[in-house]
Each structure stands twice: as C-alpha cells, then as structure tokens.
Amino acid sequence: MLRWLTAGESHGPELLAIIEGVPAGLELSRDDIARDLQRRKLGYGRGARMKFEQDELHLSAGVRHGKTIGSPIGLRIGNAEWPKWTEVMSAEHVDESVFATGRGTPLTRPRPGHADLTGMQKYGFDEARPVLERASARETAARVALGAIAKRFLHELGIETVSHTISIGTVNLPEDAPTPTLADLEAIDADPVRMFDAETSARAVAHIDEVRKSADTVGGVVEVCVRGLPCGLGSYVHWDRRLDARLAAALMSIQAIKGVEVGDGFKTAERLGTAAHDELFTSPDGITRSSDRAGGIEGGMSMGTLLRVRAAMKPIATVPNALATVDIAQGIDATAHHQRSDVCAVPAAGVVAEAMVALELMNAILEKFGGDSVGETRRNLEAFMGAIPQQLATSANSAIPNPNRPIDEREQGDSRSAWRV
Numbered sequence: 001m002l003r004w005l006t007a008g009e010s011h012g013p014e015l016l017a018i019i020e021g022v023p024a025g026l027e028l029s030r031d032d033i034a035r036d037l038q039r040r041k042l043g044y045g046r047g048a049r050m051k052f053e054q055d056e057l058h059l060s061a062g063v064r065h066g067k068t069i070g071s072p073i074g075l076r077i078g079n080a081e082w083p084k085w086t087e088v089m090s091a092e093h094v095d096e097s098v099f100a101t102g103r104g105t106p107l108t109r110p111r112p113g114h115a116d117l118t119g120m121q122k123y124g125f126d127e128a129r130p131v132l133e134r135a136s137a138r139e140t141a142a143r144v145a146l147g148a149i150a151k152r153f154l155h156e157l158g159i160e161t162v163s164h165t166i167s168i169g170t171v172n173l174p175e176d177a178p179t180p181t182l183a184d185l186e187a188i189d190a191d192p193v194r195m196f197d198a199e200t201s202a203r204a205v206a207h208i209d210e211v212r213k214s215a216d217t218v219g220g221v222v223e224v225c226v227r228g229l230p231c232g233l234g235s236y237v238h239w240d241r242r243l244d245a246r247l248a249a250a251l252m253s254i255q256a257i258k259g260v261e262v263g264d265g266f267k268t269a270e271r272l273g274t275a276a277h278d279e280l281f282t283s284p285d286g287i288t289r290s291s292d293r294a295g296g297i298e299g300g301m302s303m304g305t306l307l308r309v310r311a312a313m314k315p316i317a318t319v320p321n322a323l324a325t326v327d328i329a330q331g332i333d334a335t336a337h338h339q340r341s342d343v344c345a346v347p348a349a350g351v352v353a354e355a356m357v358a359l360e361l362m363n364a365i366l367e368k369f370g371g372d373s374v375g376e377t378r379r380n381l382e383a384f385m386g387a388i389p390q391q392l393a394t395s396a397n398s399a400i401p402n403p404n405r406p407i408d409e410r411e412q413g414d415s416r417s418a419w420r421v
C-alpha cells in the first residue's frame with residue numbers, strides 16, 4: 001500500500017512531502033523529480049511567481065546511492081520568496097504592527113470561487129490569509145514531486161504516462177487529433193500551452209492574450225493517457241475499489257478541477273449502444289478492441305489497453321476585473337481583493353493531473369501485485385499476466401478497427417474511433 005502526505009503554505013519556508021510504501025531498488029535521482037517540477041512551472045498565462053520561483057528541491061530520506069531503499073521518501077521544496085514573508089508567515093508570535101500595512105494587511109474581501117469565505121467560516125478566521133496559504137495550488141508542486149517518483153516506478157514496469165491540453169476556454173483540439181504517446185511528450189512540453197497541435201495552440205495563446213487584455217481569466221480541459229498497463233487493476237466488487245472512481249477522486253482533488261471524464265465520458269451518454277462500446281474481435285496475437293471509447297476501464301478495472309482520463313479546470317478565481325464580494329470587516333458591499341495571479345493555469349494542471357494519475361495507478365499496482373522490491377513487483381505482475389489463459393489474452397495492439405464490421409456512418413465523426421488513435 002502506498003501512503004503520502006503533503007504539508008506547507010504557499011508563502012511559508014517550504015513544502016514538505018512524504019511517501020511511504022515505495023518498493024526498494026527503484027532508480028531515482030533528484031533530477032527525475034526536478035524535471036517534473038520544472039515542467040509544472042511552464043505554460044502561457046501563468047503569473048509572475050512562476051518566472052522566479054526556483055522550486056529548490058531537497059531529497060531528504062528514502063534514497064541511497066540513486067536507489068530507493070524501501071523506507072519512506074521525504075522531500076522538501078523551498079519557496080523562493082520566504083525571506084519576504086518571514087514575519088507574516090512566522091510560526092512564532094509577531095508584533096501586531098506587522099498586520100498594519102503591506103503583506104500583513106488582513107484580507108477581508110474574499111474572492112468568489114476561491115476557498116477564502118468558506119475557509120474563514122469553517123476554521124473561524126476573520127481574514128483569508130490563513131485559508132489561501134494552504135488552499136493555493138502552490139501545494140501541487142509537492143504532488144508533482146511525488147508523482148515523479150510514481151512515474152519512475154511505472155516506467156520500470158513498462159507503463160508510460162503522458163498529459164496534454166485538450167482546450168483553453170472555447171479553443172479546442174480538433175476532434176480527430178491523434179492521442180499522443182511518450183515520444184510526443186517533449187514536443188508537448190515545448191508548446192506554450194502543452195497542446196499537441198500547433199495551429200490550435202496558436203489560437204489558444206491568442207485567446208489567453210485577449211483574456212488578459214480584458215482583465216479576465218480562463219480555464220480548459222486536460223487529458224492524461226497511459227500506455228502499458230496490465231489488465232485487472234481496481235475491481236468491480238466494491239465501490240471504493242473501482243479504478244475509475246479512484247482516478248476521478250484523484251483528479252477532482254486538484255485545485256479548480258470541476259469535472260472528470262473517463263474515456264469518451266459525457267459524449268458516450270449521447271450515443272446509442274451500438275456506437276458506444278469497444279467491440280472485441282480475434283486477431284493472431286489475442287483479443288483486440290475496435291476502439292477505445294471506454295478509456296481503458298470496464299467494470300472499474302483497467303482493460304490493459306490505452307487509459308484515457310480528462311479533467312476540466314474552471315477559470316482562475318482571482319479575476320483582475322474583480323468580482324463582487326463583501327468586506328467582512330466593514331459589512332459592506334465591495335470588490336474582491338486582488339493579488340498576483342495566473343490568467344490561465346491549464347498547462348500546469350495537465351502536469352499535476354499526470355502526477356495524480358501516476359500516484360493512483362502506482363497504488364493500484366502495489367495493491368494487486370505487492371512487492372518490497374521493484375523486482376518482486378515485476379515478477380508478480382509478469383506471473384499474473386503470464387497465467388492468463390491463451391483464449392483470454394488481449395493483444396497489446398488494441399483499438400484497431402474491426403475488419404469484420406463495416407464502419408457505421410455515425411462513427412465517422414467519432415473522435416475516438418480506433419483508426420484515429
């Protein structure tokens with residue numbers, strides 16, 4: 001079993017993370033983690049902080065000579081601006097004068113859409129500072145660091161995770177855009193909005209510029225694609241063991257994510273049964289699927305085919321053209337406090353989604369296959385796959401059109417029909 005926790009405030013000294021249950025013998029370097037931290041900072045539309053934030057990483061425990069040793073892995077990520085916040089975010093009492101001006105001024109005009117007001121009500125604060133410090137997506141740096149460890153583990157088992165941007169506001173990838181593979185990740189990361197289509201990306205960038213000019217913010221949709229998974233992760237036997245439910249919770253836990261789709265998700269609800277599922281047919285190397293509409297999960301279990309999940313991010317709540325709110329200190333109508341903020345953080349959310357999916361899949365793998373060392377996990381996985389009888393085996397080459405069935409007209413415009421995957 002995998003357990004992990006994060007701690008740390010956005011303007012405190014650092015973020016902390018501990019992950020327990022990582023098998024021994026996993027090759028892991030500081031660079032593996034630093035690389036993903038760097039990827040999370042990228043993306044057109046992010047605010048000033050990402051330009052100077054260093055995400056200084058300290059790998060404090062659980063790794064020796066470049067390999068995990070089975071003990072909890074502990075890490076710290078510094079907040080570059082801490083020297084400016086030592087008094088406002090001090091763990092010790094400070095003089096009242098700190099709160100009279102500047103950074104310490106109480107934030108009494110909560111932002112609609114952020115955690116400010118409800119956090120104040122719930123925890124009994126008279127201003128939003130202690131709420132936003134932890135509600136902030138700064139915390140996702142810690143998740144991405146842990147996710148990098150999970151991705152290293154998955155990679156050792158031949159499982160690869162790729163995320164990309166599907167839409168920014170109303171600017172969408174074409175329906176027939178190809179699903180990226182690991183080989184495409186470098187190009188995706190090099191794109192300003194992490195889109196795998198240069199023309200759509202240029203329109204998305206222009207859209208973010210317009211949004212910024214009009215003092216507004218914008219959201220979008222990201223997708224995570226995973227190849228190389230074994231079948232049988234998760235289960236149909238109980239609600240909390242369903243892999244789709246677990247992935248949905250993992251994605252929904254990301255700040256500002258308001259919707260999750262597995263496979264074709266909501267679109268499937270509009271289709272008839274004959275055009276909604278992934279039909280099976282024989283091929284020389286095992287059972288093959290005609291498409292991947294289910295997104296690689298049936299009955300709450302991984303099918304051993306391409307896994308695809310999407311997450312929808314709402315527009316950033318700190319809108320420059322400030323929204324109506326109430327000044328809690330004075331009891332009067334007001335506009336929300338504004339501070340440095342992102343205009344669009346969808347590209348970064350894709351990297352965070354990748355981390356959350358990887359962590360959940362690593363957990364599901366360890367539940368099914370166990371292993372105190374990576375070698376033991378691998379042997380258990382291979383033994384399970386090897387024991388699947390010939391007549392039940394799935395071809396690795398799934399999601400190709402069924403040659404026995406003529407292509408239905410309705411399927412022509414179907415974004416996830418096999419011949420486009």
Ligand SMILES: Cc1cc2nc3c(=O)[nH]c(=O)nc-3n(C[C@H](O)[C@H](O)[C@H](O)COP(=O)(O)O)c2cc1C
Nearest residue numbers: 114115135136137255256316317318341342345348
């Ligand atoms: C990578 C990332 C960056 C974000 N940046 C900001 C930001 O700069 N300003 C902001 O108001 N919200 C930002 N958010 C969203 C808020 O953290 C989020 O809306 C808030 O915590 C309230 O949670 P909820 O939207 O899930 O209800 C960001 C979210 C993510 C995932």
Ligand SMILES: C=C(O[C@@H]1CC(C(=O)O)=C[C@@H](OP(=O)(O)O)[C@H]1O)C(=O)O
Nearest residue numbers: 010047049135136137138141340341342
């Ligand atoms: C710090 C990060 O994102 C922050 C997320 C965030 C929010 O409200 O969620 C608000 C902003 O915080 P700040 O006012 O300190 O710039 C973002 O920069 C980060 O992603 O590392």
